[in-house]
Amino acid sequence: MTRLPRDARMYWVVSGLVRMAVLGIGLAAAVWFLNWPRWLFVAPAIVVVLGLIDLAIVTLRYRNYGYRVDEREFFVARGRWVRRTVTIATPKILNVEVSQGPVQRLFNLAKVTVSQVVGTHDLGPVRPEEAERLRALLLDVAEREER
Amino acid sequence: MTFRCPPRSIIASFLHSLPSILPVAVVVVLAGLGELGKPSWAAVAVGLALLSLLYSPVEWFTTRYTLKDSGIECRKGLLFRSVRSLAWDAITSIEVKQDWSHRLLRLHEVSLTQASFEPALVLRGLDAPLVDELRRRVGGTSSEVVQPARVISTIYRADLGDLLVMSLVRGQVFLLGAAGLFSLWQFVDDLLPGGGALDIVGAVALWVQVMVAVAAGTVVGIGITVVKYHGFHVRLEDGLLTTSYGLIERRDRRFDPDAVLGVVVQRNIVERLLGRARLAVLTRDREAELEVNTVLPTLPRSTVEAVAREHFGDLAPPMLLTPERGLGKAALNLIALGTLVGLGTWALFATEAPWWVWPIVLLSLWLLPWWALAAYHTRFELDSPLITVRRNFIGERVTTIRSRSIRAVGTGIIGGGRRCAWTWITTYAGGPQRYWALGVGREDADGLRGLVLGADGTC
Structure with missing residues (x-):
């Protein structure tokens, strides 16, 4: 199983903080300025608590995230307490998308999204060169399957 | 062989749209008459209506079909011309319909479908000999060869x-x-x-x-x-499964055996009580429209099982429906769901909740437990090269598909347990579908992964 790059942890921390700040402040502002009932302040509080829990388990998430992509299978496993896996036959993948947001660009990371006939599945963040390698591999197998 | 549809197909087209257009036309004309001599919106509408009358004749004149050895070609359009070609081999099903106007003028609408939901080509207003010719071509035989008499063996005819x-x-x-x-x-x-x-x-x-x-x-x-469903008739015509039904609008559907990717046998709680079931097939083109693909509507389960084994033997699992009626369990599930909704209604009354909360709460109390209980009562049975998804909840639904239709498998295991808390598979048998099951054993989940990766050589 291949592990994610070490910078993935920092990326998760920073993106988690950004998400928590935007959501928490947005909700609190809505409650304050729109004169919603004061007990609704519990909503931004829940966002902050969940965000902090998310930050606390970043290392654990990093340790338990692995993937295996070859000509036969696209396999992603994540989580320890709740272990989730996805297995797709590589030839059945229809297309691949590599994306890079501003925070990912900051840490030189990218996300790979594969589409099959029913839905999409994410992998990453990984290094851009690894994402490009995966994209080339998956599309090469898909093209061979077409032929 | 190049042809246009018979000219009377223009009349059929007018007749078909008459019920929807006539009331509007009457209102527009009456309004227009009331304001004679003055330009008004009604006059403009009448003008547009007259222009729209030209659509059918123009469409008829500009649409031509060519039957070739390799396939069918459709050329159409006046300003924007198009040519569409379909190879005979690529056509997975042919459906013949007759609405009331077509029946009146003895015409047919033929839909040729490939591996998609929408028909690849629809020929409106064909004569019976042309329909037969198309069926022969799609069936893989040429019209130049003298055809033997058609062999028809009835499987089921509803009275x-x-x-x-x-x-x-x-x-x-x-x-x-x-x-x-x-x-x-x-x-x-x-x-x-x-x-x-x-x-x-x-x-x-x-x-x-x-x-x-x-x-x-x-x-x-x-x-x-x-x-x-008047005259619901299931038969084998020259070895091809064919269904037809309808009094005013006649539907006639022929299934290419290679296009059948799975079978679905199901029964609701009433059918369980009466010992009945129904059978449908999943075809490459119409998975989403089981109503169209119904083979047997509702018959004694022994008949359904016998037909399934005889005509879809390679797709029928060893055990189709569960042997017992299972009414007790089904009734308990129904009562549990009903109780939940009843308690929810009581709570809503007691708290005097605003009206908009009611549908949200009641729908959530019905749909979420429904989904969870249905997943809990769903089992995956692997019998390479088939996979059977058996949901035995309030009703029973047994879907059997070829394992090559499975595209992905996902699992979730909580706390390193021996069973997967949840498992899903996504399949494509004419249409995308995701099945969920709770409490699947790890070995079975590994078996599913094996099927996805072609451990049985099917992938």
Whole structure:
């Protein structure tokens, strides 16, 4: 199983903080300025608590995230307490998308999204060169399957 | 061989659109007459309506079909011309329909479908000999060869009694009856002058009103079902499975055996009680429309199982439906769901919740537990090269598909348990579908992964 790059942890921390700040402040502002009932302040509080829990388990998430992509299978496993896996036959993948947001660009990371006939599945963040390698591999197998 | 549809197909097209256009046309003309001599919106509308009358003749004149050895070609368009070609080999099914205007003029609408939901080509207004010619070509034989007499062997033909049972058992009465009754009520209400039908009905006792409404709904529902499924006939024509039904609008569907990717046997709680079931097939093109792909509507389960084994033997699992009726468990599940919704209603009453909360709470209390319980009662059975998804909840639904249709598998294991808390598979058998099951063993999940990765050589 291949592990994610070490910078993935920092990326998760920073993106988690950004998400928590935007959501928490947005909700609190809505409650304050729109004169919603004061007990609704519990909503931004829940966002902050969940965000902090998310930050606390970043290392654990990093340790338990692995993937295996070859000509036969696209396999992603994540989580320890709740272990989730996805297995797709590589030839059945229809297309691949590599994306890079501003925070990912900051840490030189990218996300790979594969589409099959029913839905999409994410992998990453990984290094851009690894994402490009995966994209080339998956599309090469898909093209061979077409032929 | 190049041809246009017969000219009377233009008349059929006019006739078909008449019921929807006529009322609008009458209103527009009357409004226009009232303002004669003045340019008005009505005159513009009349002009547009006259222009639209030209559509059918122009479409007829500019559309030509060519039957070649390799496939069919359709050339059409006046300003924007297009040519569409379909290879005979790539056509997975041919469906022949006749609405009332086509039946009147002895014409047919033929839909040629490839591996997608939408027909790849629709030929409207064909003569019977051309339909036969198309069927021969799609069936893989050329018209130049003298055809032997068609061999037809009937699998099932529904009589009036069967249609009545089907109407009651499948709940068609309630769905179609209510809609039909509502339309009838509106018609009568508009027809009567003054205060409408409400004045007359108001004079009758409430229980009589309810009884009459239920009786009328039942009669309308049965009537609509009988008309819709009139003459339901399943047969083998030259070895090809064919279904046809309909009194006003006739549907005739022929299945390419290679296009059948799975079978679905199901029964609702009433069918369980009566020992009946129905059979449908999943084809490469029409998975989403099981109604169209129904092979047997509702028959004794022994008949359904026998037909499934005889005609789809390679797709029928060793055990189709569970041997017992399983009514106790089904009733318990239904009661559990009903109790939950009942408690929710009581809580809503007690808290005097605002009206908009009601549908959200009640739908959540019904749909979420429904999904969870249905997933809990779903099992995956692997029997390479088949996979059977058996959901035995309130009703029973057994879907058997070829394992090559599985595209992905996902699992979730909590706390390193021996069973997967949840497992899902995504399949493509004519359409995308995701099945969820709770509590699947890890070995079975590994087996599913093996199927996805082609451990049995099918991938």
